[in-house]
Amino acid sequence: MYYPSDNTTTRRLYRFPGGLHLPDNKAQSTGAACRKALLPERLILPLQQHIGAPAKVLVERGERVLKGQLIALQQGRISAPVHAPSSGTVIDISEQPVPHPSGLPALCITIETDGLEQWQELPQPLGDYRNHDPAEIVARIRDAGIVGLGGASFPTGVKLEPGAGQPVTTLIINGAECEPYITCDDMLMREQAPRVIAGVAILKWLSGARECLIGIEDNKPQAIAAMQQALEQHRIDGCEVVSIPTRYPSGGERQLIRVLTGKEVPSGQIPARIGILCNNVGTAAAVADAVLEGKPLISRYLTVTGEGCANPCNLEVLIGTPVGELIAQAGGYTDKASRLIMGGPMMGFTLEHDRVPAIKASNCLLVASTREAPDPGRASACIRCGQCALACPVSLLPQQMYWYARAKDLEKTQEYNLFDCIECGCCSHVCPAHIPLVQYFRYAKNESWDQERERKKSELARQRHEAKSARIERMEAEKKARMQKKKAALAKRPALKKGTSTQGDPKKAAIEEAMKRAAEKKARLAEEGVAPKNTDNLNAAQQRQIDQADARRGEPGVQGASEPTTSGKD
Amino acid sequence: MQFATITSPHSDRPNSVTSTMLWVIIALLPGTVAMSWYFGWGILIHMVLASVVALACEAAVLKLRGRPVRPALGDLSAVVTALLFAIAVPPLLPWWMMLLGVAFAIIVAKHLYGGIGYNPFNPAMVGYVLLLVSYPVEMTSWLPPSILNETPLDFIQTLSVIFGGALPAGLTWDAITMATPLDQMRTLLNQNMMISEIRQSPLWGDFGGRGWEWVGNWYLLGGVILLYKRVISWHIPVAMLGAVLVFAMFFHVLDQEAHPFGLFHIFSGATLLGAFFIATDPVSAATTKRGQLIYGAGIGALTYIIRRWGGYPDAVAFAVLLMNMAAPMIDYYTQPRVFGHRSGGDD
Ligand code: SF4
Ligand code: SF4
Numbered sequence: 011m012y013y014p015s016d017n018t019t020t021r022r023l024y025r026f027p028g029g030l031h032l033p034d035n036k037a038q039s040t041g042a043a044c045r046k047a048l049l050p051e052r053l054i055l056p057l058q059q060h061i062g063a064p065a066k067v068l069v070e071r072g073e074r075v076l077k078g079q080l081i082a083l084q085q086g087r088i089s090a091p092v093h094a095p096s097s098g099t100v101i102d103i104s105e106q107p108v109p110h111p112s113g114l115p116a117l118c119i120t121i122e123t124d125g126l127e128q129w130q131e132l133p134q135p136l137g138d139y140r141n142h143d144p145a146e147i148v149a150r151i152r153d154a155g156i157v158g159l160g161g162a163s164f165p166t167g168v169k170l171e172p173g174a175g176q177p178v179t180t181l182i183i184n185g186a187e188c189e190p191y192i193t194c195d196d197m198l199m200r201e202q203a204p205r206v207i208a209g210v211a212i213l214k215w216l217s218g219a220r221e222c223l224i225g226i227e228d229n230k231p232q233a234i235a236a237m238q239q240a241l242e243q244h245r246i247d248g249c250e251v252v253s254i255p256t257r258y259p260s261g262g263e264r265q266l267i268r269v270l271t272g273k274e275v276p277s278g279q280i281p282a283r284i285g286i287l288c289n290n291v292g293t294a295a296a297v298a299d300a301v302l303e304g305k306p307l308i309s310r311y312l313t314v315t316g317e318g319c320a321n322p323c324n325l326e327v328l329i330g331t332p333v334g335e336l337i338a339q340a341g342g343y344t345d346k347a348s349r350l351i352m353g354g355p356m357m358g359f360t361l362e363h364d365r366v367p368a369i370k371a372s373n374c375l376l377v378a379s380t381r382e383a384p385d386p387g388r389a390s391a392c393i394r395c396g397q398c399a400l401a402c403p404v405s406l407l408p409q410q411m412y413w414y415a416r417a418k419d420l421e422k423t424q425e426y427n428l429f430d431c432i433e434c435g436c437c438s439h440v441c442p443a444h445i446p447l448v449q450y451f452r453y454a455k456n457e458s459w460d461q462e463r464e465r466k467k468s469e470l471a472r473q474r475h476e477a478k479s480a481r482i483e484r485m486e487a488e489k490k491a492r493m494q495k496k497k498a499a500l501a502k503r504p505a506l507k508k509g510t511s512t513q514g515d516p517k518k519a520a521i522e523e524a525m526k527r528a529a530e531k532k533a534r535l536a537e538e539g540v541a542p543k544n545t546d547n548l549n550a551a552q553q554r555q556i557d558q559a560d561a562r563r564g565e566p567g568v569q570g571a572s573e574p575t576t577s578g579k580d
Numbered sequence: 581m582q583f584a585t586i587t588s589p590h591s592d593r594p595n596s597v598t599s600t601m602l603w604v605i606i607a608l609l610p611g612t613v614a615m616s617w618y619f620g621w622g623i624l625i626h627m628v629l630a631s632v633v634a635l636a637c638e639a640a641v642l643k644l645r646g647r648p649v650r651p652a653l654g655d656l657s658a659v660v661t662a663l664l665f666a667i668a669v670p671p672l673l674p675w676w677m678m679l680l681g682v683a684f685a686i687i688v689a690k691h692l693y694g695g696i697g698y699n700p701f702n703p704a705m706v707g708y709v710l711l712l713v714s715y716p717v718e719m720t721s722w723l724p725p726s727i728l729n730e731t732p733l734d735f736i737q738t739l740s741v742i743f744g745g746a747l748p749a750g751l752t753w754d755a756i757t758m759a760t761p762l763d764q765m766r767t768l769l770n771q772n773m774m775i776s777e778i779r780q781s782p783l784w785g786d787f788g789g790r791g792w793e794w795v796g797n798w799y800l801l802g803g804v805i806l807l808y809k810r811v812i813s814w815h816i817p818v819a820m821l822g823a824v825l826v827f828a829m830f831f832h833v834l835d836q837e838a839h840p841f842g843l844f845h846i847f848s849g850a851t852l853l854g855a856f857f858i859a860t861d862p863v864s865a866a867t868t869k870r871g872q873l874i875y876g877a878g879i880g881a882l883t884y885i886i887r888r889w890g891g892y893p894d895a896v897a898f899a900v901l902l903m904n905m906a907a908p909m910i911d912y913y914t915q916p917r918v919f920g921h922r923s924g925g926d927d
Binding site: 026027032111113190264268274275276277278279343347348349350351353355356357358359360361362363364376378382383384385386388390391392393394395396397399400403404405406407409410426427430433435438440441442443444446448449452 | 586865
């Protein structure tokens with residue numbers, strides 16, 4: 011069941027709360043080997059296929075690009091570049107429909123392919139990466155545009171940056187693929203295990219982890235066997251393939267960490283906090299490509315499945331290929347096609363049409379029939395059966411959160427730890443009243459973020475107001491200074507007339523000079539917003555307001571517990 | 581091609597309120613068949629009558645409240661309430677009392693509080709208690725089980741008793757009715773009789789009253805079905821039965837002649853029915869796992885206490901209603917520790 015490395019004989023596994031046994035529906039798409047998808051006429055490349063800032067366009071309309079060429083550059087620390095997946099001409103840079111739950115269009119580069127598949131000169135393969143500076147390898151990974159391919163699409167390079175507190179002790183490679191229907195990681199591991207393992211070795215070296223656990227659900231025996239075999243050949247110290255029980259959502263990062271190590275990632279923190287780094291098997295393969303071959307991330311494995319398409323299968327697709335063409339290569343739509351889902355049935359989102367491209371994070375296209383994904387129908391009243399709480403992998407009380415979300419009592423939903431919800435869908439799935447619980451939770455989260463933004467905005471307004479008062483104060487001060495100068499000048503003149511020079515009173519001149527400097531300094535500081543507040547001549551009401559504002563500013567630490575944490579957003 | 585946009589999950593949902601209620605009804609079957617076997621046609625007649633009345637009341641109220649009638653009736657929750665009520669009352673209860681009880685349960689206890697999901701009290705128990713305090717004599721006039729009954733009534737006779745109040749010629753109420761074993765035990769104990777004396781009567785079986793204990797067994801089977809189908813979790817029944825046992829054993833050990841042994845309490849009255857079918861009513865019970873243990877244990881403890889020291893022979897209904905009141909508070913204080921949090925609650 012596992013690879014007995016070193017002196018490990020048995021590995022104890024742990025449970026996470028709740029979870030579901032779902033019919034896995036994976037056999038449909040694993041019948042045949044993964045094929046390379048045909049080169050599409052057009053590739054549509056959104057500038058934001060990752061968490062963080064969108065990339066900046068580097069090409070112009072009409073420009074010819076080569077396969078693997080950098081066409082958009084990362085902006086800021088958390089961002090990822092985009093590369094041309096094939097050679098051709100940039101024909102458009104405009105807003106296009108993209109696969110996103112919001113359904114909103116986004117800026118994309120459209121390339122008309124020329125069929126030549128002409129590569130651009132790639133960076134040096136670094137087979138001897140161990141002799142290089144780790145920072146150089148991390149930069150290579152970042153420049154290859156690699157993001158988490160398990161669905162989260164967080165830039166991998168950023169994750170690998172050292173120095174974020176705790177040293178990494180355990181590297182976890184996520185091959186769980188717990189969601190029904192999706193089989194792209196399964197097929198990748200079956201067919202490309204050596205490539206995945208090579209990537210794992212690089213990640214382990216980079217992270218400095220002592221231990222590396224590759225978690226795979228036990229419903230993928232072939233993948234487990236292939237990975238074990240590859241590992242036997244590659245020999246990575248302290249690395250083990252671990253077969254874990256099939257239970258949704260064991261592929262959730264926090265859930266997998268719990269199953270493999272027994273540790274719980276503290277709420278609102280990232281795994282690095284407890285010395286764990288987690289990466290998906292697809293990401294590992296992409297890392298191997300980037301380091302060992304110099305290739306950027308331009309393709310990935312993708313599952314096309316469901317009763318709504320004729321020949322469910324896995325395809326190796328170029329990023330940017332329109333979804334419709336992929337479905338056509340999976341035999342096209344059947345009469346049963348009723349819902350087009352990007353991702354799996356539990357966490358995927360629906361696409362309105364198939365003209366959107368597959369992006370880096372796209373792991374599955376599920377063309378569901380009405381049997382597979384029936385219309386939700388009317389929800390009835392909650393009967394408080396508690397099934398939702400039993401199913402929740404985070405031990406939340408979905409029923410209570412629903413109650414408060416419906417009453418728009420956002421504070422209460424947060425008291426019930428709304429932001430720990432991973433939107434896995436277990437609660438909605440089991441609810442006998444068919445209440446779309448997750449939908450309520452998404453709504454409540456969005457509302458909370460809006461409120462948070464509003465709060466920040468008003469904070470900003472307050473700061474602006476203070477800056478303005480400071481500016482007024484500074485102008486007053488300048489005016490005063492000018493008046494003083496004038497006075498001084500006037501005072502000087504008669505003195506001159508009288509024939510007494512300032513030289514006769516150097517002390518006074520020095521004092522005047524010092525006063526002027528002080529006033530200037532005060533004004534400058536006020537401009538920068540660090541000056542003492544204008545607290546000299548306030549009335550009682552103003553003082554009270556300031557006190558309140560101060561109290562508020564002091565509060566966020568306390569409020570923080572109930573405020574949406576930033577971690578919820580990533 | 582244009583597709584619908586719907587939020588996740590997109591799965592075929594395995595549960596529904598209707599199927600949940602249907603399983604409760606199915607699980608009730610063994611016990612109700614056994615009851616009919618021991619206590620005659622009255623049980624069946626009341627089950628049908630109560631269901632019809634409950635559905636009619638539910639439909640009427642929904643109409644008045646301007647709510648869609650069909651889906652609500654289709655969830656079968658009214659039928660479950662009616663069935664639980666029908667098997668809790670004596671088999672020869674006059675029809676109008678039955679009607680009153682069921683109507684009160686559905687209209688007041690359920691819909692005045694907002695309908696399914698909103699009622700803080702178990703409707704069937706509210707109806708039952710209303711009748712018990714209003715008509716204590718009729719509500720405690722049970723039939724003897726068939727094995728002890730020399731003059732069982734046939735179908736027509738039962739109907740005419742229920743609807744006309746007319747007993748067949750030559751029979752008197754005293755002759756055909758009999759207190760429940762629990763009631764009897766209590767009365768006799770109050771007369772300072774010893775348990776060993778009391779149990780000499782042919783009324784008694786191995787654990788509880790003859791006939792009665794078998795009914796209990798069949799409800800236990802129904803409970804196992806519900807557990808197996810995951811309609812209920814084990815927490816409430818186990819905690820409730822455990823608490824009854826612990827209390828009963830404790831007092832039994834103190835004085836064997838004044839306090840019946842533990843299993844007597846389990847197999848008498850509505851203990852098993854209550855543990856698996858009444859206390860587990862999701863709407864009015866506690867919902868967290870720890871909360872359910874407390875809730876169940878509370879019902880068990882109160883059941884014993886009221887049976888022993890209260891003024892009524894059985895106490896499951898009162899115990900359930902009392903704990904219903906405590907359920908929201910229990911839930912509040914027993915929130916599970918959220919994954920990734922150190923302590924429970926709203927840390
Ligand atoms: S599963 Fe649905 S009906 Fe049951 S308690 Fe949760 S929200 Fe209510
Ligand atoms: S969607 Fe959220 S509340 Fe529902 S089961 Fe998953 S984590 Fe729990």
